[in-house]
Amino acid sequence: MKILLTGQQLTIEDIKYFLAQQGEVEIAEEAMVRVRKSRAIVERIISNQETVYGITTGFGLFSDVLIEKNQYNQLQVNLIRSHACGMGRPFEQNVALVMMILRLNTLLKGHSGATEELVRQLEFFINERIIPVVPSQGSLGASGDLAPLSHLALALIGEGRVYYKDEERDSQDVLKELNRPAVQLQAKEGLALINGTQPMTAQGIISYIEAESIGYAAEWVAALTHQSLNGITDAYDRHVHEARNFKEQVEVAARMLDWLDGSQLTTRQGEIRVQDAYSLRCIPQIHGASFQVFNYVREKLEFEMNAATDNPLIFEEGDETLVISGGNFHGQPIAFALDFLKIGMSELANVAERRIERLVNPQLNGDLPPFLSPEPGLQSGAMIMQYAAASLVSENKTLAHPASVDSIPSSANQEDHVSMGTIASRHGYQILENVRNVIAIEAVIALQAAEYKGIDKLSPKTREKYDELRQIVPSITEDRQFHIDIKNVADYLKEQAYQ
Structure with missing residues (x-):
């Protein structure tokens, strides 16, 4: 499977399919024509020794320092070496791979002045799966993700x-x-490689793909919990949700009814109780709101995936050539989106933890054993799994603090406002992993609760999930190391994101 890169039409679905199918990228010919045209403009600037930022001048505070013509190329290499100040654990390989695809796609827009050699080098690295080791810390999220992208660029030049x-x-x-020779950077190319938001965007894409999948998984897990607690289905009636106008809420309610269809464990209002607690009754409202967040984030990420984010940018207007220094490298739009994603993901775990509490608490779980213990007192059962979930959702509340409201000046106050979007992206993935573990905990506990209630009474669709998950999570007949079960289910949920 190949993705045809044009600089204009890349989607998250393309990236998801590319990762799932171990695909390749191919450069559209019309995109390569744009690359050659923009490079010709850079060569003309060099030939005429015009004063243009980052081509014939220094960078940042040194933008007024003119560079000798015979040092233009060395300037770009110096830029990459000096800016490679990344620290901390590297981004996951999939993130760095997507980073390269995004960087290539933006060069193909024809506003960056890159050479064909550089573009082909990126294509080669992607298709051969030569994945740069890119430290995840050290970016302010404005002037581009300079430090992370410099590490990417270092790999290209060997x-x-x-x-x-x-x-x-x-x-x-x-x-x-x-x-394969290492690429030899030409004038403008170092700057074209590192001015941009590709690290925060790439991490955001991976987080989005996995968050959306977790959102869907949270529904069938909640449906198991719902049945184990003899939940009321009336609250999911379409009339209730259509009366509120949010399509995501309507869709979640419809999917919940589909998961519960045919169950002998669900009830109607008044049969056992008049109404359920919010963690069951308001699943469409709460989960639906998270899907609203996901849809917003998807739109912003796909804008950025096809954006020119370096500086300066090169344009042709008829016979006129424009080389304009701007600020498209500023990550504020993506920083806001990724902070929003953090909140949307966190709430899925918050409400899941409340359902977990209802399953294990003997004052709330109906006729289920305390903590679903096979021998209450001698065996602790699911007691500490709820503790672990509570710990994770509490940690998420700290991580969900918006990174985008922070800023700190840099480059001698020339770069006096920054987005911190890369921090938002990193914290977002930490939240995602916590959410996945909380949903895994609910799944482990809901499977056991359903077993106590009678798996033959489950709805057909949730019974299929029960049978599938029992292949990786055995029935709880005695206390064991539950962290193994949690990890196995979390791994299963992650794999499902790329199915």
């Missing part, structure tokens, strides 16, 4: 570290093994 066939190695050694 000076960085890469993952190749799941082994971390020197880029230069891998290129020699593949008989």
Whole structure:
């Protein structure tokens, strides 16, 4: 499977399919024409020795320093080396791979002045799965994600570290093994590589893909819980949700009824009680609101995936050439979106933890055993799984603090407002992993509760899920190391995101 990159039409679904199918990228010919035209403009600037930021001048506070013509190329190499100040744990390989796709896609818009050689080098790295080791810390999210992207660029010129066939190695050694020369940066190209929001956006895309999948998984897990607590289905009636106008809420309610269709464990209002607690009754409102967030985030990410985010940008207006210094590298729109994603994800875990409490608390769970223990007192059962879930949702409340409301000046106050979007992206994935673990905990407990209630009474669709999950989570007949079950279900949920 190949993704045709045009610089204009890349979608999250393309990325998801690319990752699931171990795909390749291909550059559209019309995009390559734009690349050549924009490079010709850079060559003309060089030939005429015009004063243009980042091509014939220094960077940041040094933008007024003119560079000698014979040092234009060295300027770009110096830029990459000096800006490679990333720290901390590297981004996951999938994130760095998507980062390269996004960087290539933005160069193909024809506003960056990159050479065909650089574009082809990125294409080669992507298709050969030579994945740069990119530290995840050290970016302010404005002037581009300078430090992370510099590490990506180092790999292209044979000076960085890469993952190749799941082994971390020197880029230069891998290129020699593949008989591929390192790219020689030309004027403007270092700047074209590192001015941009690709790290925060790539991490945001991965978080979005997995968050959306978790949102759907949270529904069938909640449906198991609902049946185990003899929940009332009236609250999911379409009339209730159509009266409020939010389509995501309507859709969640419809999916919940579909999951519960045919169940012998659900009730109608007044049969056992008149109404359920909010964690059951308001699933469409709460989960639906998270899907509203996801839809907003998807739109903003797809805008950015097809955006020109470096500086300066090159335009042709008829016979006129424009080279304009602007600020498209500023990550504020994506920082806001990723902070919003953090909140939307967190609430899925918050309400799941409340359902977990209802399943294990003997004052709330009807006729189920305390903590679903096979021998209450001797065996603790699910007691501490609820503790663990409570810990994770509490941690999420700290991580969900918006990174985008912070700023700190840099570059001698030339760059005096920054987005902190990359911090938002990193914290977002931490939240995602916590959410996935909370949903996994609810699944482990709901499976056991359903077993006590009678799995033959489950709805057909949730019975299928029960049977599937029992292949990785055995019935709880005695206390055991439940962290193994939680991890196994969390791994299953992550894999489902790329099915």
